Amino acid sequence: MAVVSSISGPIVKARLKDETPALFELSYVGRDGLIGEVVDIYGDEVVIQVYESTEGLTLRENVVFSGEMLSAILGPGLLGGILDGIQRPLPDLDFHIKKGVKxxxxxxxxxxxxxxxxxxxxxxxxxxxxxxxxxxxxxxxxxxxxxxxxxxxxxxxxxxxxxxxxxxxxxxxxxxxxxxPVRISRKFKKRKAPEIPLITGQRIIDFLFPIAKGGTGSIPGGFGTGKTVLQQTLARWSDADIIVYIGCGERGNEMTEVLTEFSRLKDPKSERPLMERTVLIANTSDMPVSAREASIFMGITIAEYYRDMGYHVALMADSTSRWAEAMREISARMKHLPVEEGFPSDLSSKIASIYERAGFVQTLSGTEGSLTIIGAVSPPGGDFSEPVTRHTRRFTSVFWALDRELAGARFYPAINYIMSYSSYPQNVSRWWKNISPEYDELREWMIYILQEDDKLQRIVKLLGMEALPEEQKLVVETAGLIKEVFLQQNAFDPVDAYSSPERQIKMAQFLKTMWEFWKKAHTEKAIPVSVLKKQEVITEFIRSKYSIKNDQLEKYDDLIRKLAESYRNLIATYGE
Missing domain, CATH: 2.40.50.100 (RNA polymerase II/Efflux pump adaptor protein, barrel-sandwich hybrid domain)
Structure with missing residues (x-):
C-alpha cells in the first residue's frame, strides 16, 4: 500500500507505507483503481506510469500493488479481437473506456x-x-x-x-x-537463420528489397507517403499465418478507417474474413500517451504466443515515432535529462528491445515459427536524419524509404529504390533459385539499370533527353519501363494488386531480354531508341500487368517469344 504524493499527467509518485513493490509491478491508483506500472523506486517513494487519464486524481489517495507484472492474457479467442494498449477488449466497451475498468x-x-x-x-x-x-x-x-x-x-x-x-x-x-509478462520475451530452443522470404506480392519488395520471415523492417516516410496503406497491403497479401496490427498513437479517424477496412476485407488465400487471422491493437492519439509504450510490447507478446505454436506471424507497428514521442513526454515529466531533440537517453536501447524480439526460431515444442516485425516511422518533415529514424535504421535489416516526390507523382508503393536497401537477398537467394536459377542475375541487373538511370536523370532534368548519347538513352528508357511496369503497382487493381514470385520472375526475364535485344540492335544496326521502344510487343507488355493473372504465366512465355521474333525481324530488315 502507498499514498499518492505527486501527480504530473500520467506520472504519479506515491509514498510507501508498509511494502516495497518490484520494478514494473502492476499497480492500481486512487479510488478508481487506475491501471499503472512502477517505473522507478527510490527510498520510500515510487514512480508509477499510469495507463489511463489521471484527471480527478487527488493527493493522498491509496495505491495498491498487485504483486505481478503487466501481462498479456493468452488463449483461444484472441484472433479477430480489437484491443487497446493494455489488452482491454474495445468492442465489449463500445469503444468507450471508463476509468479503472479492467x-x-x-x-x-x-x-x-x-x-x-x-x-x-x-x-x-x-x-x-x-x-x-x-x-x-x-x-x-x-x-x-x-x-x-x-x-x-x-x-x-x-x-x-x-x-x-x-x-x-x-x-x-x-x-x-x-x-x-509483456516485457519478457517468451522462451524458445534456438534462433535460426531467416532464409525464407515473407512474400508480400509487392514486386519492389519481394524482388528488390526482400524481407525474410523472422526479419525486421522499417517503413520511414513523411505525411502522405502511404505508410498506412502499405502496411495494410502487407497485412492483407503477405503469406504470414497470423497478423498483429498495432495502431500506436495514430489519429482516431485513421484508426477507424483501419478497423472498418479490416472488418470487410477477405483473406485472398482462404476467401474468409481477414479478421479471422488478425489481432488489432488500437491506441489512438487521444488515448493516454503512456499506454502507447505498453501497446507495442503487448502486441509482440501476443505475436510470440502464436509463433510458439509453429505459425509465421507478421507484426505491423504504425507508428513507432508516436511511441517514441510518448516516451519523450513521459521522460520530461519524470525530469530525466533529455538528449537530442528532447528524446530520452535510452531511446536507442528501447528501439532495440522491440526489434530484437523478432526471429525465426525452433520453439520449445520442436516446431519452427517466426515473428517478423515491420515498424512504420513518421519523421517530422520527412527528415530521415532525426533520432527515431536513425536508430531504427541501426536495428532493422530492411529499410523501405518512402518518397514524397514519388507519392506526389502517384507512384505507389512510393518506395525510393535508390535509398532503400535489404540485408536479406543472400539469405533468401536459395529459396528464389528454386523458382528460377536466374534470380540473382536478374536482381543485380535491375538494380544496376536503376542506379545508372539515377545518375543520368540529373542530366535529363537539366538538358533534356536529347542531350544523351544513344547508349545512355537505352538505359533511361529501360529504367522507365522497369519503373512503370515492374516497380509501380496498383493496390486496387484485381490483377496488379498481388504478383506471385513466379510472375515477378517472368516480368523481370522479359525486361532483361528486351534490354539485350535493344543493345544488340544498337550495336549491329545503330537503331535509335525511339524506334526500338515503339514495337507493338512493348505496348502489350505494359498492358500485361493488368491483364495477365498469376495463373496465366504461359502468356509471358508467349510475349518473350514474340519479343525475340519482333526484334530479330527489326534487326534483319532495318535500313533496307
Missing part, C-alpha cells in the same frame, strides 16, 4: 472444443503440446508452461478458457489460457 480480454462464457494429445501418467515439460483447440480456421495448440507427471487431463469436450484441463502430481494446473 474487463477480461477473452470470452469467459464461450466453450471451446479441446482435444487432448496426452493421458494421465505422461511426463510433460515446458513446451510440450498437451492438446488443441480449433480457433476459426486455425489449430490453437495448448502448450505446457510447467513440468511434471500428469495426474489429470480433461477428456475431449467443451471447456471455457478458465476451466482446468490438466493437473500434475505436484499440484500445478494448466487452463486454456495463461498469462505472460
Amino acid at each position: 474487463p477480461f480480454p477473452l470470452n469467459r462464457e464461450k466453450r471451446w472444443h479441446f482435444k487432448p494429445y496426452l493421458k494421465s501418467g505422461d511426463i510433460i515439460q515446458e513446451g510440450t503440446v498437451i492438446g488443441e483447440v480449433k480457433e476459426g480456421s486455425f489449430v490453437h495448440r495448448i502448450i505446457s508452461d510447467i513440468e511434471g507427471k500428469i495426474s489429470f487431463i480433461a477428456g475431449e469436450g467443451e471447456y471455457t478458457v478458465e476451466e482446468t484441463v490438466l493437473k500434475t502430481e505436484e499440484g500445478e494446473e494448466i487452463k486454456l489460457y495463461r498469462k505472460h
Whole structure:
C-alpha cells in the first residue's frame, strides 16, 4: 500500500507505507483503481506510469500493488479481437473506456472444443503440446508452461478458457489460457537463420528489397507517403499465418478507417474474413500517451504466443515515432535529462528491445515459427536524419524509404529504390533459385539499370533527353519501363494488386531480354531508341500487368517469344 504524493499527467509518485513493490509491478491508483506500472523506486517513494487519464486524481489517495507484472492474457479467442494498449477488449466497451475498468480480454462464457494429445501418467515439460483447440480456421495448440507427471487431463469436450484441463502430481494446473509478462520475451530452443522470404506480392519488395520471415523492417516516410496503406497491403497479401496490427498513437479517424477496412476485407488465400487471422491493437492519439509504450510490447507478446505454436506471424507497428514521442513526454515529466531533440537517453536501447524480439526460431515444442516485425516511422518533415529514424535504421535489416516526390507523382508503393536497401537477398537467394536459377542475375541487373538511370536523370532534368548519347538513352528508357511496369503497382487493381514470385520472375526475364535485344540492335544496326521502344510487343507488355493473372504465366512465355521474333525481324530488315 502507498499514498499518492505527486501527480504530473500520467506520472504519479506515491509514498510507501508498509511494502516495497518490484520494478514494473502492476499497480492500481486512487479510488478508481487506475491501471499503472512502477517505473522507478527510490527510498520510500515510487514512480508509477499510469495507463489511463489521471484527471480527478487527488493527493493522498491509496495505491495498491498487485504483486505481478503487466501481462498479456493468452488463449483461444484472441484472433479477430480489437484491443487497446493494455489488452482491454474495445468492442465489449463500445469503444468507450471508463476509468479503472479492467474487463477480461477473452470470452469467459464461450466453450471451446479441446482435444487432448496426452493421458494421465505422461511426463510433460515446458513446451510440450498437451492438446488443441480449433480457433476459426486455425489449430490453437495448448502448450505446457510447467513440468511434471500428469495426474489429470480433461477428456475431449467443451471447456471455457478458465476451466482446468490438466493437473500434475505436484499440484500445478494448466487452463486454456495463461498469462505472460509483456516485457519478457517468451522462451524458445534456438534462433535460426531467416532464409525464407515473407512474400508480400509487392514486386519492389519481394524482388528488390526482400524481407525474410523472422526479419525486421522499417517503413520511414513523411505525411502522405502511404505508410498506412502499405502496411495494410502487407497485412492483407503477405503469406504470414497470423497478423498483429498495432495502431500506436495514430489519429482516431485513421484508426477507424483501419478497423472498418479490416472488418470487410477477405483473406485472398482462404476467401474468409481477414479478421479471422488478425489481432488489432488500437491506441489512438487521444488515448493516454503512456499506454502507447505498453501497446507495442503487448502486441509482440501476443505475436510470440502464436509463433510458439509453429505459425509465421507478421507484426505491423504504425507508428513507432508516436511511441517514441510518448516516451519523450513521459521522460520530461519524470525530469530525466533529455538528449537530442528532447528524446530520452535510452531511446536507442528501447528501439532495440522491440526489434530484437523478432526471429525465426525452433520453439520449445520442436516446431519452427517466426515473428517478423515491420515498424512504420513518421519523421517530422520527412527528415530521415532525426533520432527515431536513425536508430531504427541501426536495428532493422530492411529499410523501405518512402518518397514524397514519388507519392506526389502517384507512384505507389512510393518506395525510393535508390535509398532503400535489404540485408536479406543472400539469405533468401536459395529459396528464389528454386523458382528460377536466374534470380540473382536478374536482381543485380535491375538494380544496376536503376542506379545508372539515377545518375543520368540529373542530366535529363537539366538538358533534356536529347542531350544523351544513344547508349545512355537505352538505359533511361529501360529504367522507365522497369519503373512503370515492374516497380509501380496498383493496390486496387484485381490483377496488379498481388504478383506471385513466379510472375515477378517472368516480368523481370522479359525486361532483361528486351534490354539485350535493344543493345544488340544498337550495336549491329545503330537503331535509335525511339524506334526500338515503339514495337507493338512493348505496348502489350505494359498492358500485361493488368491483364495477365498469376495463373496465366504461359502468356509471358508467349510475349518473350514474340519479343525475340519482333526484334530479330527489326534487326534483319532495318535500313533496307
